[in-house]
Amino acid sequence: MALFLTKRFLQALFVVFAVTLLVAWAVRLSGDPAIMLTGGAGSVTEQDLVNIRNALGLNRPFHEQYLGFLYGLLHGDLGNSFVGGTPVTQLVAKALPATLMLAAAAIFVSIALAVPLGIRAAIKRGSAEDQAIRIASLAGLSFPNFWLALMMVLVFSILLKWLPPSGFDGPVSLILPAVTAGVINTAANVRLVRTSMLETLSAQYIMVARAKGLAERVVLYKHALRNSAIPLVTYVGIQFGNLVAGLVVIERVFNWPGMGSLAFDAVAGRDYPVLQGVVTVFAILIVSVNLLIDILYGLLDPRIRTE
Amino acid sequence: MRASLLSRHRLLSIELVLGGILLAVMLGGVLLSGWLFPDGGEAMDLRARLLPPFVNAAHPLGTDPLGRDVLARVSTGGWISFSVGFWSVVGGAALGTLAGLVAGYYRGIAETLLMRFADVQLALPFILLAITFAAVVGSSVSLLIVLMIVSQWVQYARVVRGSVLSLREREFIQASRAFGLPDARILFVHVLPNAFSPVLVLMTLNVANNILLESSLTFLGLGVDPLVPSWGGMLADGRTYMQTAWWITVFPGLAIMMTVLGLNLVGDWLRDNLDPTSKLP
Numbered sequence: 047m048a049l050f051l052t053k054r055f056l057q058a059l060f061v062v063f064a065v066t067l068l069v070a071w072a073v074r075l076s077g078d079p080a081i082m083l084t085g086g087a088g089s090v091t092e093q094d095l096v097n098i099r100n101a102l103g104l105n106r107p108f109h110e111q112y113l114g115f116l117y118g119l120l121h122g123d124l125g126n127s128f129v130g131g132t133p134v135t136q137l138v139a140k141a142l143p144a145t146l147m148l149a150a151a152a153i154f155v156s157i158a159l160a161v162p163l164g165i166r167a168a169i170k171r172g173s174a175e176d177q178a179i180r181i182a183s184l185a186g187l188s189f190p191n192f193w194l195a196l197m198m199v200l201v202f203s204i205l206l207k208w209l210p211p212s213g214f215d216g217p218v219s220l221i222l223p224a225v226t227a228g229v230i231n232t233a234a235n236v237r238l239v240r241t242s243m244l245e246t247l248s249a250q251y252i253m254v255a256r257a258k259g260l261a262e263r264v265v266l267y268k269h270a271l272r273n274s275a276i277p278l279v280t281y282v283g284i285q286f287g288n289l290v291a292g293l294v295v296i297e298r299v300f301n302w303p304g305m306g307s308l309a310f311d312a313v314a315g316r317d318y319p320v321l322q323g324v325v326t327v328f329a330i331l332i333v334s335v336n337l338l339i340d341i342l343y344g345l346l347d348p349r350i351r352t353e
Numbered sequence: 354m355r356a357s358l359l360s361r362h363r364l365l366s367i368e369l370v371l372g373g374i375l376l377a378v379m380l381g382g383v384l385l386s387g388w389l390f391p392d393g394g395e396a397m398d399l400r401a402r403l404l405p406p407f408v409n410a411a412h413p414l415g416t417d418p419l420g421r422d423v424l425a426r427v428s429t430g431g432w433i434s435f436s437v438g439f440w441s442v443v444g445g446a447a448l449g450t451l452a453g454l455v456a457g458y459y460r461g462i463a464e465t466l467l468m469r470f471a472d473v474q475l476a477l478p479f480i481l482l483a484i485t486f487a488a489v490v491g492s493s494v495s496l497l498i499v500l501m502i503v504s505q506w507v508q509y510a511r512v513v514r515g516s517v518l519s520l521r522e523r524e525f526i527q528a529s530r531a532f533g534l535p536d537a538r539i540l541f542v543h544v545l546p547n548a549f550s551p552v553l554v555l556m557t558l559n560v561a562n563n564i565l566l567e568s569s570l571t572f573l574g575l576g577v578d579p580l581v582p583s584w585g586g587m588l589a590d591g592r593t594y595m596q597t598a599w600w601i602t603v604f605p606g607l608a609i610m611m612t613v614l615g616l617n618l619v620g621d622w623l624r625d626n627l628d629p630t631s632k633l634p
Contacts, residue, residue, distance in 0.1 A: 061472045075489050188614035190565050192572050193606035204596055291478030295569045313488035329476045
């Protein structure tokens with residue numbers, strides 16, 4: 047087990063290292079941020095540009111800048127925003143909880159939809175209802191997320207005036223973005239619940255439970271679901287990267303002040319340290335969640351760690 | 354392979370019929386756009402601004418704020434989505450299949466490298482990669498396609514490697530090796546045809562996925578040039594008019610959804626029929 051953990055941990059470290067290197071290289075492809083920042087204003091002299099480059103540390107060679115970034119990262123410092131000079135860690139600390147809150151709500155919505163639908167499809171296997179659930183969940187997967195977001199706003203904010211169209215005021219404003227993200231992530235989960243329920247329902251202990259005369263609801267939700275939940279939990283973790291990628295877009299449509307909005311503002315303002323910080327934090331987050339799942343999986347299933 | 358394919362009982366399912374109809378309608382409408390709408394949906398008629406749909410025979414889906422026909426623009430705008438979907442998948446599959454063949458057949462360092470690439474790719478979702486590059490070098494269709502290839506080839510490589518790992522131990526491959534056939538011939542003539550069905554499934558599902566990604570990025574102003582008609586661009590333009598003219602945002606979105614649903618249904622059917630044991634999500 048110790049060997050398995052060390053190996054996974056080293057792999058995770060390597061991934062974070064590779065991602066930071068790639069992103070650091072990418073944000074410096076642009077040529078000269080100093081020119082971008084001054085926006086080609088006529089009154090800028092060559093000396094001004096030199097001063098800006100010196101002040102932002104852009105005159106140093108790439109490997110020095112990158113090592114500086116890594117050193118900062120290890121000390122919890124992601125540099126300062128080009129615009130306004132706020133430390134990137136402060137901006138991230140404000141945006142990350144909003145994104146995580148939305149992610150958790152979206153996972154909740156997706157499971158709340160997927161479990162009953164998946165169980166229903168498994169019980170009625172091969173029936174028209176099974177087909178209908180399958181096609182409906184595929185349809186959910188086929189919505190462009192930003193369009194679904196717009197349609198939700200059109201129906202629930204503009205026509206019915208039930209929910210606020212955007213912003214960040216209490217739990218009410220969480221509903222639309224969470225449902226949008228949740229619906230799109232439901233399709234794969236429905237299928238997973240269906241397959242693993244089918245597997246569990248053919249087990250002997252389910253037959254015993256039914257033979258004892260337990261109510262079907264107890265058999266399904268208490269006995270069968272518990273064992274079908276393990277693959278679901280794992281899959282939700284594996285899907286985490288996809289989920290946050292989707293949130294980046296959804297946040298933008300709903301003006302949700304999370305990491306996605308932070309990234310888009312950074313793009314608009316050519317604020318490379320913020321962009322670099324956001325992508326790095328996302329990568330660390332995704333890698334940690336996957337590492338956690340690997341560990342959990344290794345604990346649950348001894349065959350994996352000896353592989 | 355062929356015999357088992359024909360004997361599957363779900364060969365003609367509702368998924369194939371529905372998906373096939375959706376795809377035929379969307380592909381037909383987009384491929385024929387040049388013939389159906391020679392002006393490319395650019396003709397403006399300022400006397401016919403913001404016409405609602407289903408009332409005017411000349412503009413069945415209504416018009417936008419500049420008096421341009423929504424149907425013509427939806428039809429023309431599909432070109433971009435289809436070409437991004439097509440080229441990104443062809444490029445990704447070609448590169449990934451080659452890498453997967455090499456990694457699975459020779460194993461060793463190639464395999465290790467591939468698996469580490471796969472880890473990195475998982476940690477860096479395409480949308481973040483696209484945002485970063487769009488911020489730095491500006492957005493364009495060809496950049497989108499290149500980034501999709503860069504971020505997706507690993508998926509193909511992984512499924513091909515998986516198939517090759519079991520194929521290389523099979524008798525007919527060992528026999529080819531014993532005959533002294535060159536590796537290239539073994540890989541492309543004997544291994545590849547037997548490893549290709551999951552690639553085909555993945556390609557179909559990724560065309561769908563990439564059409565969604567392209568339209569999201571264009572909608573956010575980081576994809577296709579706003580002056581070129583595209584589904585994402587139309588949605589971005591229509592957003593301002595959502596309260597008064599819902600049809601400008603509803604129809605391009607429906608076009609995306611019908612295309613993607615068609616592809617997903619056909620992909621699903623392919624997965625069931627070509628590859629019943631597949632572990633693809």
